[in-house]
Amino acid sequence: MIKLLSSKKFIIILIFSLVIVPQLVVAFTIINTSTIRISAQVGTGTPSNGGGGGGGGGGSSSTSTVPISMPTTVNFSGMAYPSSKVTILRNGSVVITTVADQQARFSTSINNLDTGTYNFSVYGEDSNGVKSLSFSFPVYVTAGTTVNIGGIFLSPTINIDKSEVKQGDDLIVYGQTIPNTNLNIVFHSDQEILKNTKTDITGLYKYTMDTTPLEYGDHIVKSKTIVNEEVGAVSPELPFIVGLVSKKKDNAVTGCGTLRGDLNCDKKVNLVDFSIMAYWYKRVSPPEKIDLNGDGKISLVDFSIMAFNWTG
Amino acid sequence: MKNNLKKIIALFIFALCLFINNKADASFISIKPSSDSLSKDEQFYIDVNLNTEGKTINGIEGSISFSSDNISFVRAEEGNSIVNLWIDKPALSDGVIKFSGIIPNGFSGVIDPFNPDNKLPGLIIRLIFETKKEGDCNIAISKAITTLNDGLGTVDNITPSSIKISIQNTSNPYIYKTPNDTAPELSASVIRDPNIENNKYVLIFDAKDKQTGIKEVLIKEGSRPWKKIESPYLLEDQSRHSIITVQATNYSGSSIAINIDALPYKLISFTNIIILIFILAGLLFIIKKYYEKYK
Numbered sequence: 264m265i266k267l268l269s270s271k272k273f274i275i276i277l278i279f280s281l282v283i284v285p286q287l288v289v290a291f292t293i294i295n296t297s298t299i300r301i302s303a304q305v306g307t308g309t310p311s312n313g314g315g316g317g318g319g320g321g322g323s324s325s326t327s328t329v330p331i332s333m334p335t336t337v338n339f340s341g342m343a344y345p346s347s348k349v350t351i352l353r354n355g356s357v358v359i360t361t362v363a364d365q366q367a368r369f370s371t372s373i374n375n376l377d378t379g380t381y382n383f384s385v386y387g388e389d390s391n392g393v394k395s396l397s398f399s400f401p402v403y404v405t406a407g408t409t410v411n412i413g414g415i416f417l418s419p420t421i422n423i424d425k426s427e428v429k430q431g432d433d434l435i436v437y438g439q440t441i442p443n444t445n446l447n448i449v450f451h452s453d454q455e456i457l458k459n460t461k462t463d464i465t466g467l468y469k470y471t472m473d474t475t476p477l478e479y480g481d482h483i484v485k486s487k488t489i490v491n492e493e494v495g496a497v498s499p500e501l502p503f504i505v506g507l508v509s510k511k512k513d514n515a516v517t518g519c520g521t522l523r524g525d526l527n528c529d530k531k532v533n534l535v536d537f538s539i540m541a542y543w544y545k546r547v548s549p550p551e552k553i554d555l556n557g558d559g560k561i562s563l564v565d566f567s568i569m570a571f572n573w574t575g
Numbered sequence: 576m577k578n579n580l581k582k583i584i585a586l587f588i589f590a591l592c593l594f595i596n597n598k599a600d601a602s603f604i605s606i607k608p609s610s611d612s613l614s615k616d617e618q619f620y621i622d623v624n625l626n627t628e629g630k631t632i633n634g635i636e637g638s639i640s641f642s643s644d645n646i647s648f649v650r651a652e653e654g655n656s657i658v659n660l661w662i663d664k665p666a667l668s669d670g671v672i673k674f675s676g677i678i679p680n681g682f683s684g685v686i687d688p689f690n691p692d693n694k695l696p697g698l699i700i701r702l703i704f705e706t707k708k709e710g711d712c713n714i715a716i717s718k719a720i721t722t723l724n725d726g727l728g729t730v731d732n733i734t735p736s737s738i739k740i741s742i743q744n745t746s747n748p749y750i751y752k753t754p755n756d757t758a759p760e761l762s763a764s765v766i767r768d769p770n771i772e773n774n775k776y777v778l779i780f781d782a783k784d785k786q787t788g789i790k791e792v793l794i795k796e797g798s799r800p801w802k803k804i805e806s807p808y809l810l811e812d813q814s815r816h817s818i819i820t821v822q823a824t825n826y827s828g829s830s831i832a833i834n835i836d837a838l839p840y841k842l843i844s845f846t847n848i849i850i851l852i853f854i855l856a857g858l859l860f861i862i863k864k865y866y867e868k869y870k
Binding site: 300301302352354355356377378379380382384386397398399400401402403404408410411499523526527534535537538539541542543544550552553555556563564565566567568569570571572573575 | 631633634635636655657659660662675677678679680681682683684685686687688691695697698720722723724725726727728730757762764766768770771772777779781783785786806807
């Protein structure tokens with residue numbers, strides 16, 4: 264046994280197991296890393312230790328200054344959709360909304376914060392009122408600092424014209440992201456099918472899919488923005504069925520029921536909806552509409568589905 | 576034979592490494608006490624922190640048990656918590672501290688803007704205890720789950736953890752106070768929805784305090800006495816003709832109050848006034864007729 268343990272091959276395998284395997288596990292866990300840049304500056308007063316206040320973005324930076332009372336600011340910047348509404352939430356409440364320019368760029372700031380941990384989140388709404396996925400940034404903010412959260416790239420929005428499509432009929436996939444960019448439309452079936460399209464000057468895209476190669480049954484579709492030959496952002500996934508008849512999708516995207524967790528049908532998921540669900544928590548026979556996962560009770564799982572769709 | 580044994584051992588180590596790494600991927604809760612050395616009659620706190628190990632979670636539920644022979648639970652402070660909305664505010668129930676809440680849009684670790692690549696654990700709650708008698712005392716996360724921010728509410732179990740605290744046979748009476756120089760934040764509104772209390776008027780509110788947390792929220796409806804409430808709260812005055820005052824107080828005694836206006840009384844419409852005049856005129860006419868007849 265001692266001989267075995269001292270053999271070269273065994274040592275190589277041992278090193279591989281202890282060093283390489285953890286790296287592989289981490290490498291496969293951290294997929295689709297974003298290019299979001301977060302940095303901070305302390306105050307903007309007279310520097311006491313060299314260096315001036317740097318610009319935003321571009322990795323982390325810190326500058327020591329004379330501790331004078333300076334405003335605490337968090338700056339947000341990134342890409343949404345041309346002329347679209349971008350909403351910033353602080354700890355679940357809407358704190359500011361801004362409008363992206365024609366090139367889809369947005370930037371905004373939140374001032375006068377106390378020291379503490381804040382959970383900021385950002386989402387956008389396209390020209391059809393369809394919401395992007397939310398990005399969240401739990402940040403520790405200290406008084407007198409400026410925190411820059413840059414390089415935010417909101418996910419493309421996605422919609423389809425049919426909830427069920429007759430095999431062989433066309434399925435139209437459409438949405439919005441940044442203008443004049445390439446997109447992958449990915450159909451998850453038994454085999455993944457990848458199609459390419461491009462957005463127009465307004466960031467809109469539309470792809471007509473011939474469903475002949477898709478098998479009968481459940482499928483999902485999503486879109487991926489391609490920037491510099493890399494995946495920039497991925498849309499939410501939309502389910503559809505390939506069957507014997509075609510059924511139009513209920514495109515009342517702003518109607519009640521399309522945004523899971525919008526219990527009072529006001530096109531938002533916020534404190535009101537949370538309160539309605541909290542009322543039914545631990546009560547018997549909650550209404551079907553409130554029981555989001557349909558298990559006959561209101562539990563943390565239902566609140567979690569609501570928290571995912573939170574709009575503030 | 577030798578070679579086979581080698582292969583078996585190598586495979587075993589490989590599998591063990593994979594297992595260890597998978598275990599490391601589970602979120603875990605750490606418990607950090609304010610002091611390792613405690614005396615009798617001394618208040619101390621433990622910080623309950625969540626490390627998501629890179630996962631994005633949006634819900635947490637758990638219970639914390641402790642040796643009630645040696646220590647007693649004083650209060651929970653949820654100021655600075657990563658949990659934005661409590662489903663069950665941390666409270667003692669059947670000898671166990673239970674809590675559950677959500678983080679809208681998810682949490683994957685606190686970003687230190689001076690070192691953005693390093694994500695820090697997030698504080699769930701600070702629990703204040705008081706020592707009673709000497710001896711060793713265990714504080715343990717007896718049960719906890721998180722839900723992933725995946726739109727499905729996928730449940731993810733948390734690796735259990737515990738700490739042991741030693742209480743010496745000396746007395747050190749001490750009352751713990753979290754420094755607090757901020758006022759609480761409060762938002763409240765009155766809603767009606769068919770899914771709550773049969774469409775009756777209900778008050779909903781969100782009270783937060785960045786440092787110590789909210790001690791209590793009180794309501795005053797018109798001339799009615801102050802009453803401690805939780806959200807959602809069924810209003811006593813369903814006519815909504817009372818001014819509502821809602822007051823939130825933090826553990827350091829700072830308060831904030833907001834008023835919600837009463838609904839105005841409806842003015843009598845022009846048509847109703849005309850009808851009333853006709854009725855009065857008719858009554859006067861009848862009275863006059865009777866008066867003349869019996870005169």
